[in-house]
Every structure is written in C-alpha cells, then in structure tokens.
Amino acid sequence: MRDRILYYCWRLALPFAVVAAVWIPHFSHYRIDRSPVSWEAAQASAQAPTPAVLDEISGQALGARFGIPDEKILGIAEQILVGTLAVPSFLEAPMALQGYPIDYQRGSSSLQLVMASLEVERVLLSAFEQTHDRRFLDLATRRVLDFAAHEAGQRQGDGFLWNDHAVAGRISVLAKLWRLVRESPELPIASSRQILSLVERSGRLLAKPTQFTVRTNHGVAQNLALLQIAAAFPALPESGAWRRLAVQRLNVQLPFYVSREGVILEHSANYHLFGTELLTMAVRLSVLNGLKPEPALVDAARTSRQVLARLMRPDGTLPVLGNTVAGGGSAIPIADSGGTGPIQHQWPPHPNPVTGSNLFPVAGYAIWWQANESKQLSQTLIAWAKHDGHGHKHADEGSVLFWSGGVDWLTNTGYWPYGARNEEAAYSWTGSNAPHQPGEEFLVPRSVQLLKTGEASGVSFIEVERRNTDGAQFRRQVLQIDAQTLLVLDFAQGVPKGIETIWTVDPTLRLSPGATASNFISTPVPDGRHLMISYTNHTAVRVQIRRGSERPFAGWVVVDGRPTQADALQIVDPASNSASAILFRVASGSMDAAQKISIETGATADHWAVLVEGAGELKRVSRQDTTITMGHVANSTNPADSLLVPLRPAPDVAVERAALTRAYANAVKTYPPWRELTRYRLRLSYALAILALLVELGCFAISKLAGVVTRRQFFYAHLGMTLCWAAIAVWIVQFYLR
Known part of the structure; x- marks a missing residue:
C-alpha cells in the first residue's frame, strides 16, 4: 500500500515538474535581488556626485520621448497637474492619467514605452526647472514613488515595465529627480531610499545577461544607462561592477554596431542620429566615470558624426529611410573627441554640406x-x-x-x-x-x-x-x-x-x-x-x-x-x-x-x-x-x-x-536573445493539465479493466510514464520554447 501511494505521488508530481520546467526560465529571467538600498548608501548618495554631474546626466535621454518643444513643456505640464495628458503625436485625444500601473498599460505600444520610460515625470521636472513651482516637483516625486512601489512588488514582466529600452530611459529621469530632491527637507529618508532602490533594481535588470539586448541600439542604451548609474550614483555598492560590465559589453557591440565608414547599421536615418548620440554619450560617460575612452569608441563617435552631417539637411530634416519620421528639426551632437567637456547640440539651420x-x-x-x-x-x-x-x-x-x-x-x-x-x-x-x-x-x-x-x-x-x-x-x-x-x-x-x-x-x-x-x-x-x-x-x-x-x-x-x-x-x-x-x-x-x-x-x-x-x-x-x-x-x-x-x-x-557578420554572430552567441513567450507558456500549461487529466482517467480505466496489477507491472507502467513526461519536457524546453 505504501509503495502504491509513493507511485501515485510520483505520477502526479510528473506533470507538475514539466509545468515547472516551462515556467522556471520565465521567472528566472526576471529574478533579481530586490532588497532595498542600505541607509549608508542613501546617506552617501546625498553627498556625491556634484549637482553639475547629475544635471549633465539628466540631460542624456536614452528613452523614447514625447518630443515636446521647450516652449510647450509648461502648457502640457499644467494639464498633467489636473490629471490629463495631451500629446498629439501620441494621442488622438487627451488621456486621463490614473496612476501606475494603468498609465503605462494603455494606448499604442509606442505610448506605453514612453510612459514606462517615466516621460511624464520628465515633463513635470522640466516644468519645475522652468518655473520653480513646487507643484510640478511634488507631483513628479509622488508619481515616481508610486511607480517604484508598484515595480518593487512585481515578479514578472508586465508590458513595458521591464522593457530594456524603458528601463534604460528611466535612469536620466531618476538622476534629474534625485538632483532636485536629495537635499530637500520635505522628503523623508524612506522616500529617498525608495528612489535609490528603484535605481538599484534598474541597474540589476540592465546588467543581467538574459536581459541584455546585444544586437541593437537597445543594448547600447542599456550599457550607457549602467554608466549613467555609475556616474550619478557612485555610492551604490554595485556601481563599480556595472561600470566595468558596460565597457566590456560596449566593446562586444562596437564591431558590428557601426561600420568603419561611420554608419550605424540599423537601416534608418533616425537610428543613425540616435546611434550617433549614443556613441557621443558613451565617450563622455567614460570620462565622467574616470575612464579613458576606448580608441575604437572615440573613432566610432567621430565618424558617425561625420556621416550624420551628410545625412542631415540644412533644415534639420532627415531622409525618410527605414524607421524615420518626416518633419522636425534635428540637432547634431557636438563634442570634443576626448569627451572632456559636456555634449552640446547644433540646431538648424545647419551648414550646407559640400556637394x-x-x-x-x-x-x-x-x-x-x-x-x-x-x-x-x-x-x-x-x-x-x-x-x-x-x-x-x-x-x-x-x-x-x-x-x-x-x-x-x-x-x-x-x-x-x-x-x-x-x-x-x-x-x-x-x-x-x-x-x-x-x-x-x-x-x-x-x-x-x-x-x-x-x-x-x-x-x-x-x-x-x-x-x-x-x-x-x-x-x-x-x-x-x-x-x-x-x-x-x-x-x-x-x-x-x-x-x-x-x-x-x-x-x-x-x-x-x-x-x-x-x-x-x-x-x-x-x-x-x-x-x-x-x-x-x-x-x-x-x-x-x-x-x-x-x-x-x-x-x-x-x-x-x-x-x-x-x-x-x-x-x-x-x-x-x-x-x-x-x-x-x-x-x-x-x-x-x-x-x-x-x-x-x-x-x-x-x-x-x-x-x-x-x-x-x-x-x-x-x-x-x-x-x-x-x-x-x-x-x-x-x-x-x-x-x-x-x-x-x-x-x-x-x-x-x-567581419561584421562574425562579430554579430559572436555577440549573439555570448548573449542569446530572450524571447517573450508568456502566451505560449500559458497554452502549454493548459495543454499539460488536460494531458495529465487524460492520463489519470486512462490509468483509472486500465486498472478497472485489468483487475489485479502486480507490483512489477505497476513499477514499469510508472517508469514508462516518467520517460514519456521527461521526453515531453525535453521537447518543450529544447525545441518548442527555443
């Protein structure tokens, strides 16, 4: 009797083990240390770095933007104060803000990405800098704290919550907020720790190998975000390791990200502009982190700016090549080759290119x-x-x-x-x-x-x-x-x-x-x-x-x-x-x-x-x-x-x-791309549950028809069942979910 009970438990455990094999990679992908920042790190972060460094990093936007001209920031921020977001380039009509997580779960994918990048909070902070009206800063702080509380409680990806681009884009916003509130007596130390803990969790996500998108500009932005954290929040215990990791991963990406001609290899005029910005930031962030920029990085930033000057028209528009939008007056980043000074921008009209x-x-x-x-x-x-x-x-x-x-x-x-x-x-x-x-x-x-x-x-x-x-x-x-x-x-x-x-x-x-x-x-x-x-x-x-x-x-x-x-x-x-x-x-x-x-x-x-x-x-x-x-x-x-x-x-x-193909293949082999397969994992779970039920019904029917089953027959039946479930698990993990 005891053996039969063990066999039954064994049989029932098999489908649960297969379901676990389906879901363990999913939850492992998102699993990081979520312990809060220590009191010591919070106190040290209030002292360093200088406001000038935080100001510079807060201006290095890596995330998707609303694209709002400076003269319109205040008007949009005033509407946000009363709970309405009106951005015509993303919304057909004004949208009521309801707080997190709802605010980043609605609208088009493009809007969700911008919201998850904390762009609303950037607008509020920019309005505060223009007016010194405390309402903008207070609302931005409350929204960030609400977001941090929600994010801390999650254990798997929710829309764009942990999207690589969104996480990277948050860092400059958090640097701006930290610069404005870190010396504020109105902000409790617990709230300060919440902000810093969000930064630290973001860094851990950015650094995690399975979260790294090596093949595109998203991965470059992730590395720059780690360099931003290391420069803006040097008191965080892992900042030094993140700094080294970012440099190492950039060296993996550069050989295929940009050609020796200086062209960003992302099939787009707009992404060449963005890539030029990223490379220029990378040089500057190296210096802000006390590092000497790699010669290959300096050369890539310089040549990409030269190509950008050929792509850009005098009016600041770009050819509508690939993922590029018509209209708008784009700026060309200007920086010295060694990254010793802050990045400047040259706005249109640009000089006429040489014919x-x-x-x-x-x-x-x-x-x-x-x-x-x-x-x-x-x-x-x-x-x-x-x-x-x-x-x-x-x-x-x-x-x-x-x-x-x-x-x-x-x-x-x-x-x-x-x-x-x-x-x-x-x-x-x-x-x-x-x-x-x-x-x-x-x-x-x-x-x-x-x-x-x-x-x-x-x-x-x-x-x-x-x-x-x-x-x-x-x-x-x-x-x-x-x-x-x-x-x-x-x-x-x-x-x-x-x-x-x-x-x-x-x-x-x-x-x-x-x-x-x-x-x-x-x-x-x-x-x-x-x-x-x-x-x-x-x-x-x-x-x-x-x-x-x-x-x-x-x-x-x-x-x-x-x-x-x-x-x-x-x-x-x-x-x-x-x-x-x-x-x-x-x-x-x-x-x-x-x-x-x-x-x-x-x-x-x-x-x-x-x-x-x-x-x-x-x-x-x-x-x-x-x-x-x-x-x-x-x-x-x-x-x-x-x-x-x-x-x-x-x-x-x-x-x-x-050489480009080899560099790309080696990078992808080192950092295999993660596929978001939640929908397929759910389907598999339902299918496995139905299969397990059918197996149990089959076992019950066979036992009734066969009469007495010997111990040896019971053992071999369960051994065969084990091998079948193991084969199913291997097929799911090694083939279906690859």
Whole structure:
C-alpha cells in the first residue's frame, strides 16, 4: 500500500515538474535581488556626485520621448497637474492619467514605452526647472514613488515595465529627480531610499545577461544607462561592477554596431542620429566615470558624426529611410573627441554640406549632394542596406529618396507606429519605392549587392541588384543628370507576377495627369517649383494615383509620428521580364507638360538607350557596358556634344562584411536573445493539465479493466510514464520554447 501511494505521488508530481520546467526560465529571467538600498548608501548618495554631474546626466535621454518643444513643456505640464495628458503625436485625444500601473498599460505600444520610460515625470521636472513651482516637483516625486512601489512588488514582466529600452530611459529621469530632491527637507529618508532602490533594481535588470539586448541600439542604451548609474550614483555598492560590465559589453557591440565608414547599421536615418548620440554619450560617460575612452569608441563617435552631417539637411530634416519620421528639426551632437567637456547640440539651420558623392559600400548607402545654378541644394539617397539580424529593417533595398529646397520630392512611408493598423504593410515593400513583385513578402529570402558606380561633370550613377532565392532578379540604376533631375531604370527577370513600384511624394504635394498618358505633374510648392514625372509606357502597364490607400497599401508618410496621407504613383508592369525608365524633374515656373521618355527595344541592364523628348529637343541617354553617354540626338555624331560617364565596379567589401557578420554572430552567441513567450507558456500549461487529466482517467480505466496489477507491472507502467513526461519536457524546453 505504501509503495502504491509513493507511485501515485510520483505520477502526479510528473506533470507538475514539466509545468515547472516551462515556467522556471520565465521567472528566472526576471529574478533579481530586490532588497532595498542600505541607509549608508542613501546617506552617501546625498553627498556625491556634484549637482553639475547629475544635471549633465539628466540631460542624456536614452528613452523614447514625447518630443515636446521647450516652449510647450509648461502648457502640457499644467494639464498633467489636473490629471490629463495631451500629446498629439501620441494621442488622438487627451488621456486621463490614473496612476501606475494603468498609465503605462494603455494606448499604442509606442505610448506605453514612453510612459514606462517615466516621460511624464520628465515633463513635470522640466516644468519645475522652468518655473520653480513646487507643484510640478511634488507631483513628479509622488508619481515616481508610486511607480517604484508598484515595480518593487512585481515578479514578472508586465508590458513595458521591464522593457530594456524603458528601463534604460528611466535612469536620466531618476538622476534629474534625485538632483532636485536629495537635499530637500520635505522628503523623508524612506522616500529617498525608495528612489535609490528603484535605481538599484534598474541597474540589476540592465546588467543581467538574459536581459541584455546585444544586437541593437537597445543594448547600447542599456550599457550607457549602467554608466549613467555609475556616474550619478557612485555610492551604490554595485556601481563599480556595472561600470566595468558596460565597457566590456560596449566593446562586444562596437564591431558590428557601426561600420568603419561611420554608419550605424540599423537601416534608418533616425537610428543613425540616435546611434550617433549614443556613441557621443558613451565617450563622455567614460570620462565622467574616470575612464579613458576606448580608441575604437572615440573613432566610432567621430565618424558617425561625420556621416550624420551628410545625412542631415540644412533644415534639420532627415531622409525618410527605414524607421524615420518626416518633419522636425534635428540637432547634431557636438563634442570634443576626448569627451572632456559636456555634449552640446547644433540646431538648424545647419551648414550646407559640400556637394559631391558619398559612397558607403559596407553599410549599403550612397548620398549625393548637388546644387543648381541658383545654389539650391538637392540630396539624393540610394539604399541597399541589408544586415540580417540588425534592428529596424524595412523591405526597401533599391529605394531612392530625393530632396531639394525643403521638399521630399521622393520619399518612403517611414516609422509606422508599432501596433497600429497597416504596420506590416508599412514595413514591407509597399512602404518604399523599391522595385518588387506585387504582394511580395517582407521576409522573402534574398541577397543584394552594389554592382557599378560612376561620376563625371556633376552626373552620378549607381547600380544595385537584388536576387531572390526563387530566381527573381531586380536591377535598379539611378542616374542623377543634374541637381533637379533623376532618371531611374528598373530591369526585372524571372518575376512571375511582374514588377511594382510605388513612388510616394511629399504630403504637401498633389499629383495629377499631365498632357500625355505617361506624364504626371505635381502641384507647385510656395516658391513655384513642380515635380514632373515621365515614365516609359505600354498598354500592359497599369498606373494609378493612390492617396491614403489601405488595400492596396500606398500613399502614406509618417509625419511627426502620425501616419499622414500622401499622393503616390503606383506603377505595375505584369511582364515577368521587363525594362522600364522613369524621369523625375523639378523645375520652377511653367513646365513642359508634354515631356515624354521612351526606352529603345531590346534594352538590357548593360545595354540600353532612353530618349527624352521635351522643350522642342530630343536627348538620348544610353549605356554600353561600362559607359553612360548623354547628348542631343541631332548632334550625336559629334563626340564633343556628348558627356561620357565611365562606370567602375563596386568596391570589394566582402572581407569587411564578413567581419561584421562574425562579430554579430559572436555577440549573439555570448548573449542569446530572450524571447517573450508568456502566451505560449500559458497554452502549454493548459495543454499539460488536460494531458495529465487524460492520463489519470486512462490509468483509472486500465486498472478497472485489468483487475489485479502486480507490483512489477505497476513499477514499469510508472517508469514508462516518467520517460514519456521527461521526453515531453525535453521537447518543450529544447525545441518548442527555443
């Protein structure tokens, strides 16, 4: 009888053991030491560091921001005092604040991230600094203490509570609060310890290996947050260890985070700006921690600032590449190379970039700056970047972005809010003007490479090819004829559904048909300039203007964080093998609405000729292998009337790309990514409970049918059951939840 009871207990313990195997990694992931800060550390933190150091660190924002201009901070803070948050870039209508945890659990994913980063408290503290009105400081303190009390009682992740980016973003807010309250007689010592304990728990989360997001800027921000804690709260017992860990982990990330050209490898102009800020902060934080910045870090910060100066337009806008939003005047961080002084920021208008071509073959970008006769600048950016595993990748290889005189004449959709409707389409091919098959999947297996470049007498050329594993090939050639004229040629081979391109223009523009069936013209901008679009046409090509379309997705640009309707020209050529050309020209005053182009029969990617007719003249642009020739047809027999652009092979960057891939793979192997699988663990738990119930019902039925069961039979039955449950546990842990 005793043996049978032991067997029954054993049998019942098996499913519980498997459920434990499902959940132990989950709770272990979030488990840290949650003991409060000691009295001694709290007292020492009231003395060091100096207010100047805390002030500087409080200005080093690592988290997501509301993006509120200084002049609007006070008005928004006044509304927060009465319990209302009104931030148009995140909220359609004002939201009532209800305290934590509710405040970071509502709204879009983007809003939840900002709330969990304590951005509301930052706004209140900034308003206090502007006005010295104690109401702002008192409310910010109460909200932080409420948040700290809630956070201290949690044992597993709750939304963005312990999100890597949110935790890193809190540190500068807590440094600002600590600077303002640490000498305040109104704040009890117990409350001081609550604030410091929140800092310490945040540091432990940031330092935990399974919490470290090594592959993206989130991991860089985590390391900088540890350096911020070490500099702002040196009396915390673990600050020294966190300082060393942050430096060590940064050294792991740098070899793949930024190319030797200085490009942040996160497929985005906005994340290049953010990455430049992070690297500049890293140099400065090293000095604030009494360290000599690593030479590789100093070099990465310097070269990334140089690239940023090529990306940034004079008005402070950035090309809408990847996760970038249109609008806004961005600043360039300014710092000496050794990080010996505080970081400054240069706000627009920025100096005009030097004209010329900038090629970043390792990263996968080209940036061309040109100026016309009236000194008006234009910027053209061509992207073919594809760094597998790196952050924020859009399906956009081959996309072209064209800006001049403050207008995005050719643009992409940009940084669609996470969790919003149409998110998948915005990040796929339909969110850019890259050539693709209609309905092509975002994750289609593919490779991309730069083939040729060329430059002569102000004319620039580039050729990029994408190959899918199913045999489809897309080759795009971009020829900038002058500061206001682009010729784009697309060649497709083995593409069953044909080729689609979606050319999106600035939301302020409207497109309408021109004088011919192959022409479109935009409304003028305030200075009188228009965009003329002319494309090669045949009867099978389908062309349509889309604006704010969801099915199919086309005609959207994200402006200041909000999806905004914009005109887009959708062109679909159903032929599986095709050659097409499209001409974009920006000009002032009256335009030749009858301009048209044609591509000669038999064109291939290496041998083609395009005729451009307009303004009473006929021009011919052609390619023969490694030479582009441009000239008037009437004078084509005279070489002196033609411009020759020699083409050269792309630089060989295979060794450098392989080094980036190895560095990334080694980093991910050292810090494997954590997958949030709570939903799947719950499903497994329910399934295991049902399975255990079925096993018990089966055992009961068998025992009734079999009659007397011997001790040996009982033992082997339970041994077999044990092996089955063990096999299930191995499958769950090693395969299903990997």
